[in-house]
Every structure is written in structure tokens, then in C-alpha cells.
Amino acid sequence: MSDSPRVWVFFYGSYMNRAVLAEVALAPEEWRPARLPGFDIEIAPRANLVRRGDGAVYGVLATATHAELERLYAHAHQVLGEVYLPEAVLAEQLGGGLRPALCYIAPAMRAAPADPAYVERILRPARELGFPASYLARIERFARR
Numbered sequence: 001m002s003d004s005p006r007v008w009v010f011f012y013g014s015y016m017n018r019a020v021l022a023e024v025a026l027a028p029e030e031w032r033p034a035r036l037p038g039f040d041i042e043i044a045p046r047a048n049l050v051r052r053g054d055g056a057v058y059g060v061l062a063t064a065t066h067a068e069l070e071r072l073y074a075h076a077h078q079v080l081g082e083v084y085l086p087e088a089v090l091a092e093q094l095g096g097g098l099r100p101a102l103c104y105i106a107p108a109m110r111a112a113p114a115d116p117a118y119v120e121r122i123l124r125p126a127r128e129l130g131f132p133a134s135y136l137a138r139i140e141r142f143a144r145r
Helices: 018-022 066-080 116-128 133-142
Strands: 006-011 031-043 047-065 085-093 098-105
Touching: 006 066, 018 116, 031 098, 031 116, 031 133, 047 066, 047 085, 047 098, 047 116, 066 098, 116 133
Parallel strands: 006 098
Antiparallel strands: 006 047, 031 047, 031 085, 085 098
16 A cells, blocks of 8 residues: 555544554555634534634644545544544644645534543644644643533
């Protein structure tokens, strides 16, 4: 599968945690901290994006093949019970520059409280990537709802 073309994808939830991706044998070759304007994050019970003109979500831009992404999001559906669909976005690399990417968003998610352990799987890499304190506080609040 190494000769399969790789595409850029913006990960914003637990998939920006390399240990979580390793559980489904996905190891992106490229990995760059990024910001996605025009959206906000919700975690209820899983991470998802909602359109919000003045919002911004932090995450990573990574590369993967279409087959890897299909396997990853099939796992999200089968194991987590959520359907995420790809959308084209324009993310801002924190080191500078814009990058078109796919971003997977659930069009419908049954609201429920987030598991604090799940939120921690998002917070750990967010801290390591140096995301702003205000964004980390936003994520932490989902563990206390």
C-alpha cells in the first residue's frame, strides 16, 4: 500500500492521538499542527465539528491513503457507532501556510455526555502540540458535563 497516493486529512478529536491511530494500524508519514477556522468542537459523546463563523478548531494535518481513511472511519462506525463523512476544508498550518485537506464530520450524532477518559485521549496530544490554553480549557469542560 506504500505506492498508494496519500491525501491530507485534518484530525481534531482522538485521531490526533498517535496511540489511537496505532490501534487501527495507521501511522501517518506527515504530521503538522494546524488550525481550522469557521468551526467549533463539540464532544457529546464523541468529537465532532459544528460550523461557527467566528470559531476555530485545533488539530493536526496528516497524510493517509484513501484505503487507510476508509478503514479508520469504518472502525469509527462499527466500534463507536458514529458515521463521519469527508468534507473539503482549508486548514492553517501553525508553522505557516494553508493546506487543503479532507475533514471527517458526523452529520448527526445522538447527544450524550463525554467519557472523561475519551476527553483525555484528546487533551494529551493537544497539550503536547502546544495548543492555546483557552482551547485546552474548552476541551477540558467536556469531561465535566
